[in-house]
Structures are given as C-alpha cells and as structure tokens.
Amino acid sequence: MVRSVDPRTGEEFGPAFPDAGPDVVRETVNKAVFAARQMGWGEPGVLAAGLRAGARALEEDSERLVEIADRETALGSERLRGEVQRTTGQLRAFADLVDDGSHRRLVVSTLGPGGPAAEVRKVNVPLGVVAVFAASNFPFAFSVAGGDTAAALAAGCPVVVKAHPGHPQTSAKVGTLMATALDSVGLPQHTLQVVHGGVATARALVQQRDVAAVGFTGSTAGGRAISDLAAARPSPIPVYAEQGSLNPVVLAPSALAEWDQKVELFAASVSAGQGQFCTKPGIFLVPADKAPRFAEDLAGALGRSGPAFVLTAGIQRQFDDGVAAASKVPGVTVWRAERPDRGFGVAATVLHCATGELISSPELREELFGPAAVVVSVRDVRELSRALASLGGNLTGTVHGAEDDSWTEAAVAVLARHVGRLVYNGVPTGVAVVPAMHHGGPFPASNSARYTSVGLDAIDRFMRPVAYQDFPPGLLPAFAREVGPA
Amino acid sequence: MVRSVDPRTGEEFGPAFPDAGPDVVRETVNKAVFAARQMGWGEPGVLAAGLRAGARALEEDSERLVEIADRETALGSERLRGEVQRTTGQLRAFADLVDDGSHRRLVVSTLGPGGPAAEVRKVNVPLGVVAVFAASNFPFAFSVAGGDTAAALAAGCPVVVKAHPGHPQTSAKVGTLMATALDSVGLPQHTLQVVHGGVATARALVQQRDVAAVGFTGSTAGGRAISDLAAARPSPIPVYAEQGSLNPVVLAPSALAEWDQKVELFAASVSAGQGQFCTKPGIFLVPADKAPRFAEDLAGALGRSGPAFVLTAGIQRQFDDGVAAASKVPGVTVWRAERPDRGFGVAATVLHCATGELISSPELREELFGPAAVVVSVRDVRELSRALASLGGNLTGTVHGAEDDSWTEAAVAVLARHVGRLVYNGVPTGVAVVPAMHHGGPFPASNSARYTSVGLDAIDRFMRPVAYQDFPPGLLPAFAREVGPA
Numbered sequence: 001m002v003r004s005v006d007p008r009t010g011e012e013f014g015p016a017f018p019d020a021g022p023d024v025v026r027e028t029v030n031k032a033v034f035a036a037r038q039m040g041w042g043e044p045g046v047l048a049a050g051l052r053a054g055a056r057a058l059e060e061d062s063e064r065l066v067e068i069a070d071r072e073t074a075l076g077s078e079r080l081r082g083e084v085q086r087t088t089g090q091l092r093a094f095a096d097l098v099d100d101g102s103h104r105r106l107v108v109s110t111l112g113p114g115g116p117a118a119e120v121r122k123v124n125v126p127l128g129v130v131a132v133f134a135a136s137n138f139p140f141a142f143s144v145a146g147g148d149t150a151a152a153l154a155a156g157c158p159v160v161v162k163a164h165p166g167h168p169q170t171s172a173k174v175g176t177l178m179a180t181a182l183d184s185v186g187l188p189q190h191t192l193q194v195v196h197g198g199v200a201t202a203r204a205l206v207q208q209r210d211v212a213a214v215g216f217t218g219s220t221a222g223g224r225a226i227s228d229l230a231a232a233r234p235s236p237i238p239v240y241a242e243q244g245s246l247n248p249v250v251l252a253p254s255a256l257a258e259w260d261q262k263v264e265l266f267a268a269s270v271s272a273g274q275g276q277f278c279t280k281p282g283i284f285l286v287p288a289d290k291a292p293r294f295a296e297d298l299a300g301a302l303g304r305s306g307p308a309f310v311l312t313a314g315i316q317r318q319f320d321d322g323v324a325a326a327s328k329v330p331g332v333t334v335w336r337a338e339r340p341d342r343g344f345g346v347a348a349t350v351l352h353c354a355t356g357e358l359i360s361s362p363e364l365r366e367e368l369f370g371p372a373a374v375v376v377s378v379r380d381v382r383e384l385s386r387a388l389a390s391l392g393g394n395l396t397g398t399v400h401g402a403e404d405d406s407w408t409e410a411a412v413a414v415l416a417r418h419v420g421r422l423v424y425n426g427v428p429t430g431v432a433v434v435p436a437m438h439h440g441g442p443f444p445a446s447n448s449a450r451y452t453s454v455g456l457d458a459i460d461r462f463m464r465p466v467a468y469q470d471f472p473p474g475l476l477p478a479f480a481r482e483v484g485p486a
Numbered sequence: 487m488v489r490s491v492d493p494r495t496g497e498e499f500g501p502a503f504p505d506a507g508p509d510v511v512r513e514t515v516n517k518a519v520f521a522a523r524q525m526g527w528g529e530p531g532v533l534a535a536g537l538r539a540g541a542r543a544l545e546e547d548s549e550r551l552v553e554i555a556d557r558e559t560a561l562g563s564e565r566l567r568g569e570v571q572r573t574t575g576q577l578r579a580f581a582d583l584v585d586d587g588s589h590r591r592l593v594v595s596t597l598g599p600g601g602p603a604a605e606v607r608k609v610n611v612p613l614g615v616v617a618v619f620a621a622s623n624f625p626f627a628f629s630v631a632g633g634d635t636a637a638a639l640a641a642g643c644p645v646v647v648k649a650h651p652g653h654p655q656t657s658a659k660v661g662t663l664m665a666t667a668l669d670s671v672g673l674p675q676h677t678l679q680v681v682h683g684g685v686a687t688a689r690a691l692v693q694q695r696d697v698a699a700v701g702f703t704g705s706t707a708g709g710r711a712i713s714d715l716a717a718a719r720p721s722p723i724p725v726y727a728e729q730g731s732l733n734p735v736v737l738a739p740s741a742l743a744e745w746d747q748k749v750e751l752f753a754a755s756v757s758a759g760q761g762q763f764c765t766k767p768g769i770f771l772v773p774a775d776k777a778p779r780f781a782e783d784l785a786g787a788l789g790r791s792g793p794a795f796v797l798t799a800g801i802q803r804q805f806d807d808g809v810a811a812a813s814k815v816p817g818v819t820v821w822r823a824e825r826p827d828r829g830f831g832v833a834a835t836v837l838h839c840a841t842g843e844l845i846s847s848p849e850l851r852e853e854l855f856g857p858a859a860v861v862v863s864v865r866d867v868r869e870l871s872r873a874l875a876s877l878g879g880n881l882t883g884t885v886h887g888a889e890d891d892s893w894t895e896a897a898v899a900v901l902a903r904h905v906g907r908l909v910y911n912g913v914p915t916g917v918a919v920v921p922a923m924h925h926g927g928p929f930p931a932s933n934s935a936r937y938t939s940v941g942l943d944a945i946d947r948f949m950r951p952v953a954y955q956d957f958p959p960g961l962l963p964a965f966a967r968e969v970g971p972a
Contacts, residue, residue, distance in 0.1 A: 012895065014954040024770060074513050099882075107921050107922040108922055108925070109918070109920035109921050109922035111918055111920060115916075115918060116912075116913075116915075116917065116918050117909075117912065117916075117920075119916045120918060120920055120923055121922055122921075122922040122923070122924050125902070127935070203579030212805075227717070227722065228717065228718075230719075231714065231717035231718075231722075231907065232714075233714070235879075235929045236717075236933060236936065237712065237931070238936070315547035319568060329940055393720075403958050403960050403961060408961070409961075412961055416611070416952060416963075419952070420950075420952060420953065421952070421953040421954075421955060422952065422953070422954050422955065423603075423955045423956065424548035424954075424955065424956045424957045424958065424961065425956065426602075426603065426955060426956055427602075429602075430601075430603075431600030431602065432595070432597055432602050432603045432606060432955075434595035434597060434603075434606055434609075435593050436593040436606040436607055436608040436953060437595070437606055437608070437953060438608050438951045438952065438953035440951075442950070443721045443722060444721070447722060448510070448724065449613070449950040450724070450946070450949070450950050450951070453950065457951075460936070462927070463936070464935040464936050465906070465924045465926075465936070465938065465943075466902060466904075466905070466906060466907070466908065466924065467906065467907040467908070467911065467922060467923060468908050468910075469907060469909045469912060469918075470891050470910045470911065471908065471910045471913055472910065472911065474889050475889060475894070475895075475898055475910065477902075
C-alpha cells in the first residue's frame, strides 16, 4: 500500500493506493495490448492531438497539481511550476515530431531489376507496450506524463507507468488527466495506465510477456535489478535505465578568478531540487592550493540555501549513511550544515579529500543523492587524469578553465571517454530539452550509452525498423509511402 | 585446438590452431585497448584508407582464399567468389561512409544566452574495443573481415574476432591480410586481431572488462549464452546477436499460377549455401488444396540440386536430429533426398503438415539449419493468421500473392508485427547491402530488434553520442566542428 508522506513533517496524508498485485499487473498489460491492437501503428494526427490535449489538461490544472506535488515532495512551488511547463513542453515537442514524421527515419534504396531486390524501404514502427518506471526526483517531467511516456506515446506505444511511491497523489491525478485527454481525441481506452506499488509490482510488470520495453529512471541498484530481470526473461527486452551519476566538475587553475561567483553558481547547482538531480555536480576537482578554501566556501554557500528535505525516509537514510561512510575515510574533512530535525530533513554537506583518497576509497565515489559534494585536492594534470579515470561512467562532465590551460585539455580528453555530455564553463544541472541534447552515458550512469532519455531522440528507444522489399504502394503503411532520400 | 575439416570427406587437414586461453584473451584485449588509445576517435582519412587497403588485399589474394574456404566449407567456388566480392564491397561502402561523415549524426541546437545552455552539439564517437563472433555460414562476409568488423572499424573501434572453428585457415589468412593492410596505412598495430577456440575462449572474451560491445552471428542458443554472460558482467555491455530464423513464406491462392517457376525459385532459395543461410525460407504456408503437391514438387526440385554437405559434424548432427524430431510428429509427411554417405552430407528434406500440427508442435517450428523446409496446409485466412502468429520473431517474412488477395493483406498485417524485413513476390535469401536494408528482427531472430547487422546503419551499434555544451571550437573534435542542421 502506498500513501503520501509530507517530507517537511514526515506525516502521512491523503488516500491509500493499493499495491498492484500480479493479477492486476497482468490485467493492466492485457488492456494495453488491446489498446495497441486498436492503435495499429498509430494515426499520426490522433497521436499528436492526444499529446497536445494532455499538455493542455496539465496546464489547466497546473496550480492544483503543483500544490499536491509540493506537499508530497517539498520541492517548492516555483520549481514545480517550471517542471510542469517543461513537461507540457516535452509533450508538445513530441507532438510536433509526430506531425513532422522524421522519427520514422524513412530510408529508400532503389536498386533496379536484376539483383536480389529492386527497392527497399526502411521505416520505424512502434515496439509495443512500454513500461515506464517513474523517477523520484521529477514528479512531472520524469513521471506519469514525463519524457519516457511522451516518447513512447509519440512512437505509437501504449504505456503502463509504475508511479513512484514518493508522489502517488500527483501521479494518480496526472494519470487521470492524461487518460481523459487521450480519450478525448479518440485514442483507445488504456493507452496510458498507472499502477502503484513497490518492488513486487515492479518485478511483475517487467516480467509480463507482452511488455516490449522498459524506461527507468532511478538508482544504479534499481536499474540493475530491472535490467537483470529483463535480460533473464524467456524473451529478453530492452531496459533503458538512467541511473546514478557523480557528474564531476574540473576547476582548472585558470578558472579561479571569479571565485565568489563560481562558488554561488555551484552551490545553487548542488542544492537544486534539494540535491536530488541526476546531473547534480557531486565531485569537484580543484587545484590543491585552493581546494580547502573552495570546500569551505561551498559549504558556506550551501548552508545559506535554507533547510533541505529529501523525498522519502529511504532517500534520507541512504543519504545519511553515504555521508557517514565517506566521512569516516581517514584524511577526509567534513563541513555539515544544520539538519532540520523534522520530516526527511538532511544536512547539506561538503567533504574534502586528496586525490589518493578518492582513488582508493569507493565510499568517496558513491553518489550522495541529496545536497552533498566531495571536493578533491588535485596537485597536477597527471593526478587530474587519474582521478577522472577512477570515476567511471557519468551522465555529465564539466570543465571550467581557459581553452589553453593544460588542465582543460587533459580533463576534456579523459571525460569525453567516460561521459554522455560535456559542459564548458557552466553547470550540468538544467538539461535543455533540444534535439542535440544527450542525457545518458557509459555504465553505470545509464545501462545503454547509445540512448538518451531527454530530447527528441528519446523516441528511438521505443521503435524498431522494418524493411519493405519490392512492396507495391498499396500494401505499404502510409508513412512508408512518401519518397525518401535515395 | 582447432583444425580444418573437409565437409565433403570428414578429413582433417592443415595446421592446428591452439585455443586462446584466458591469458591470451586478456593480452589480446589489452593490445586492442592500447590500439584504441593510439587511435583516439579515429582519423577519418586513415580509417577509410585502411578499409580500402583491406578490400584490395582480399581481392588480390581472392583465388587462394576461395580455394582454402571451399575446402573448409564445401560452399563451392562460385558462391565463395561472390562472397569475397560482397565482403570487399562492404569494406568499401563503410570507407565511403567514413569519408562522408554522416555516421557521426552531428546535431547542433542553438539556444542563445539566458538558458541552461547556449549551444549543444551531439556527435557519435566509438564505443571502444569490439569483440566479433564470426559466423559459421559466411566465411568471408560475416567472419574476420565481414560486416560486423567493417562496421566496428569504420566506427573507430579496434576489433578482436573469435574465428569460427569451421574455417580456421580462411580466418587466419584473412586476419593476416587485413592486419597488414591496416598497418600499411598507419593504423596502430593490433587494430584487428583474430583468436581461435571454442566455448571457453568465447566466455573469456565476453567477460574482459575492456570489451565494450559484442557482434555475434550464430544460433539462438549461442546468442543467448553470450547475451546472458554480457548482461551478468559487473559492467554490462551490449550484444548484437543475429540468431536463428524460420523466415516464413506465404503463398496466397492468387500466387499459384506460375507453379513450376515458383517451385524452382524456392528450391534454389532453400538450398542456397547448402541451406545454411540465416534468411533461408524454412516454412511455406500454402492453400490446403495445393500444399501436398507443392511439398512434393519442392522436394523433387531440392533433390535435383545435388549432394548437400553442411559445415561441421555438429551442424550435421543438429540437422539430422531436428529433421528426425519433426518427422516424428503424428500426421507429418516426409520427403527425403538421398544423403551422401561421406563427410558432413545431409539429405535435403521437405516436411508437410497441417496448421494445427504446426501450432501444437514446437518441433515443427525449430530452425533446421540445412536444406530443409516445412510446408504447411492452410485452409483459410483465419488459419493463416494463427499459423503466422505462432512463429514468433523472424528476420524476414515473404508474401506471394495479388495485392487484392485477402491472404496477402492478412499475411502482411501479421508478419509486419513479427519480422524485420518483408519481401513481396521474391525470396528472402540474397540480402542487398544498401542503406535501407534491415537485417534483424524481434527475438529470437535477433536480441535487439532496433539494430541491423547488414547495411550502413550497422555502424550505429558501435558508436555512442556525446553532447558538447557551450564548447569553444578549439576544444571540439574536428568532426564536431562542422555546422550541422539547426
């Protein structure tokens, strides 16, 4: 059973949502299969209209949604208002893509008579029913009507979302609004469904024969569990898991001029969303002579950013345990802000260590999901490269420094091999939803470095190509009939 | 230890190739990692020159290669000469792609100041060291210098090939020619390496930490074993496995006019490559009143195609066992040609059954890797749809029939949901290497329906995107500097 809890007080409120047991999960997926049959490969006009109707419905109920979500997540109305906007923006961007048709990636090869084929047309079609595991940290943009759902619907796939237990009321409300909106344009019933529950519900969903793909946003351990289940099925399915990330930031010696400005910039990035962004900068690599002061100043700025509450008791416990383990590493200095003594309050924390400690202590390379960062003293470019290489796969890597600084060049060279996005003189939080965005990265940041969960290319995850060889136009689906590039 | 065996006689000949043990595999991969470091992300001019030099080297030694390969595989000189041509064609097509640069899929989004980013550039980079498991049935086109290798090299990835034990001398010779060719243009030593061995070597290779992806062509069981190992690694890697396929062919009532011509066409397709094509038509769905005669005529034509020898004793055993199991299903009629009583000879076989038997007997839905096919009597469109749906994922589905035949429409509707390529009024064998080709399909035909192992898009399997956010041109790799579409 799932119930809302106010992170600011730790008190339960609102209705109880029963866990979907195996029978409910099976029925839900069967309904989605029936919806898929009715949809065929999706009428573009209807799909686009459905996505736009969903966006309008969320907008119209935006204030009420923000109110519920703020009480469930403590993320603040301003941030949540922005997130609803991002969510409706995503839905509309995918609607435009469906209108445009370029996601079909139609390719036509004309060979003429005499060979094995005279003409081949390749075109993308939907994979089938998609299961989406909603994120803890984005109750709108990566939940029921979030990026994975928008991409899957636009691809023509019915979606079953497992709501995150951290915001069940928001999820249920968004689910109802979206389902009504999709229905209003003539899409089949059960094109979008929401189930609630915990690990057992998640397992049942991934193991349903007719689930064709999974979108997941969460921890590395959670993503791994889902991926392992999917890989062990009689018929394995792809899991697109966006997992944990440290998002290293390198400050080259040439970057330390505008000190105060940089400190404020990074403190805001570390504490954004109460430190629960997947792109939160978690490790700063700083020239050794400046690192201790940087750590102290960063801690000061974080302390001024107000009391921090994470989403759930579980996240709170993991954060506290992670900070405690990292703090115990010999040689580590710790700055801790005050911890609110109510709800799921956590203490903003900065840890400082040397490169050797970072490399030899896995505790310092664990993601701390909350307002915490590790500052590492780096003595030279050689240490910098070694430190960066020890961090493994990450969603992002950020470099501050002059173009001709040897630290800049070394950092870019190593990071490019290990991250999905490189940021120059900026912060990794604030992911622009644009065609060129890549939100993914080598394991463990994601389990499929080829794919993005943000931006329009996210749709590729839920489609597969079919090649039509020597087909008469009358037997081709409409979207394969247009003449493509030769 | 691996040694060549002549399938026509069963006799061993030529040198023994020791199995690569765990140490050799580790060293080989380490050398590949070193090559990857030297290559960086690949100088396009050098990569393209290397692929072309490889093609020239194979061409120059073509006659000698065909001679060795024919003795190792019994596939015949004519077919093997054509296969060398296809292989050099593939290498040159990928060289052209590297020159062209479109495989980088550069996307530029310009946002301007004020947002989280002013400009984002996304571009594909190589994944790292690729392991290729060579196919049994294509000693050139899907082996050491085959499609997977060409795609991986073009992507900028060093390659370690595990040669197929069925043609070790051909593999070794091609490996030496290719390595010399790559070396001659200035690519690092060990950009392409070949190891020999069996299951233990395969396991060791997949489990090497620094192997970033696997290309596999072979059986469903083999692909599954490799995929399971890859998924269980501490850091899982993608396996692109092209596995078994039944490749159903539907003959609608309207398709039966040019009877003799069709029978000859299909017999040639079934027996091509001694029945060892992954696209071999294995199941024919034929109107019930014509099916018995079709089976008989097909068997007659197959019988006239000369003695058949499969590649290895293992393939021979599996073929014989599979045919025996299918023959035992009650109600099945069997036509068998004479079996050569030497080497790895097999009897071309046609089995005939009703739709009910096909659906209820898994033995009739197992791939028979050799010159055999199952002809199914289908009474009506309803039975046709049920029969096709029972076959699961396939590489191809073929339909012969008039456009307005209700069988045609029904067959296309069901097949499109289950196959990677649909062929109209043709044969599935003879895969055109063109941009629009898709050679893959839903499980178990492949383990990643999104990808193709034939055609230029095969390169996508060995690259991943990196997004550069607000990078000055001087810090971008050259291939990310060109202005892309906004």
